[in-house]
Each structure stands twice: as C-alpha cells, then as structure tokens.
Amino acid sequence: MEIGDLVYPTHCALCVVECQNGLVGEDSSMPALADAVATAGLLPRLADLAGAARSAGVRVVHCTFHAHFDLWGGNRNSRLFAAGRRAEVQQHVGTDAVAPVTEIGFVDGADVVVPRFHGLSPVAGTELSPMLRNEGVTTVVVVGVSLNVAIPNAVFDLVNEGFQVVVPVDGSVATVAGYGEQVMEHTLAYVSTLTDVATLVEIWLEQASH
Numbered sequence: 001m002e003i004g005d006l007v008y009p010t011h012c013a014l015c016v017v018e019c020q021n022g023l024v025g026e027d028s029s030m031p032a033l034a035d036a037v038a039t040a041g042l043l044p045r046l047a048d049l050a051g052a053a054r055s056a057g058v059r060v061v062h063c064t065f066h067a068h069f070d071l072w073g074g075n076r077n078s079r080l081f082a083a084g085r086r087a088e089v090q091q092h093v094g095t096d097a098v099a100p101v102t103e104i105g106f107v108d109g110a111d112v113v114v115p116r117f118h119g120l121s122p123v124a125g126t127e128l129s130p131m132l133r134n135e136g137v138t139t140v141v142v143v144g145v146s147l148n149v150a151i152p153n154a155v156f157d158l159v160n161e162g163f164q165v166v167v168p169v170d171g172s173v174a175t176v177a178g179y180g181e182q183v184m185e186h187t188l189a190y191v192s193t194l195t196d197v198a199t200l201v202e203i204w205l206e207q208a209s210h
Contacts, residue, residue: 015154052204059112061111142166
C-alpha cells in the first residue's frame with residue numbers, strides 16, 4: 001500500500017507518546033531524555049506534524065503518563081519505575097507536568113488525551129485501541145518518546161491489536177546516540193512502515209487542500 005493511502009485521514013490517527021511537560025519540557029523528571037529531545041530538535045518537527053495532521057482531519061492523540069498524588073496503583077517492579085518515584089518532578093494528575101508541551105499544544109476538537117497510570121505502554125491496559133477502532137482507525141502514526149522503551153512498546157502492541165503502524169524515523173529519539181537508529185533499522189522496520197516527518201507533512205497538507 002502506498003504511504004498516502006496508509007495515512008489517509010479517514011482511517012488514520014497520530015499518536016504522540018509522552019510529549020508532556022514533565023518528561024520533555026524544561027522541568028523534566030528525566031533530564032537525559034529532555035536533553036536528547038532538545039538536541040534532536042524533535043518538538044518543532046512534531047509541532048509541524050501535528051499541525052499538518054489537524055489540517056487534514058487526522059486526529060491527534062496525546063498518550064500521556066499520569067500518576068496519583070500518592071502514586072497509588074503505579075508500578076514498582078523495575079529500575080525505571082523506582083527512578084520515577086524518586087524524581088523531583090512527578091507526573092501528577094491535573095498538574096502542568098502531564099499537559100502536552102506547548103510546542104505541540106492541545107487543540108480542542110482536534111486533539112484528545114488518552115492517559116495511562118501504570119505500565120510501559122500507551123496501548124496495553126488503556127482505552128486507546130477500542131477508541132481508535134470505534135472511530136474506524138486502521139493506521140496509527142506513532143511519534144514521541146522514547147525509542148528506549150515506550151515507542152517500541154506502542155508499536156508492538158498496536159501491531160498485535162491488528163493496526164497498521166507508521167513510524168517516522170525522525171519522529172522519536174533515544175537517550176543514547178545511535179541507539180534509536182538501531183531500533184528503527186533492526187526492530188521497528190520489521191513490523192511497521194518507516195517514513196519521515198517531512199513526507200507525512202507533505203502528504204497531509206496535500207490531502208487537506210483537496
């Protein structure tokens with residue numbers, strides 16, 4: 001299938017994973033991740049992508065991580081979760097930390113937020129898959145952070161749920177130089193369609209003009 005057909009607005013959604021203030025903003029619980037995002041210039045690219053998606057009628061879904069103020073119900077079974085519980089910045093419900101970063105923003109009527117309170121994936125154990133199916137979505141474009149954990153999780157889970165998945169190679173980052181490229185080439189390329197942000201922007205802007 002041609003990429004333009006795969007991401008046609010009537011059956012496509014853009015999922016932006018964990019691009020929230022408390023993770024990729026100036027006040028981040030994971031400074032190494034925020035630094036990688038800034039170094040790669042990721043947020044301006046994703047802002048362009050989200051803007052093109054909205055113009056074409058592609059739903060922008062912010063997949064964010066939230067925690068209760070007492071951290072009730074959150075995982076304790078990995079080093080990553082332990083570090084998160086000790087972090088000075090917490091992803092508390094209703095705080096600025098869990099809001100989509102300003103660069104990408106949130107547009108009423110064009111965007112939705114699908115939060116999760118546990119685990120590593122924005123798909124498993126959340127409402128994302130049934131909501132997408134209810135809207136006739138068959139292709140999901142996945143961007144955000146990070147290629148270390150959440151992005152591969154999201155791609156695998158969406159593929160296992162029967163969705164076509166498109167991953168822009170410059171739409172995500174890893175915290176270690178060169179690792180993200182390895183994940184794309186040797187893992188995600190086997191289960192998803194790889195493209196780049198500029199290609200998707202061009203396609204959606206063209207589709208929006210028709």
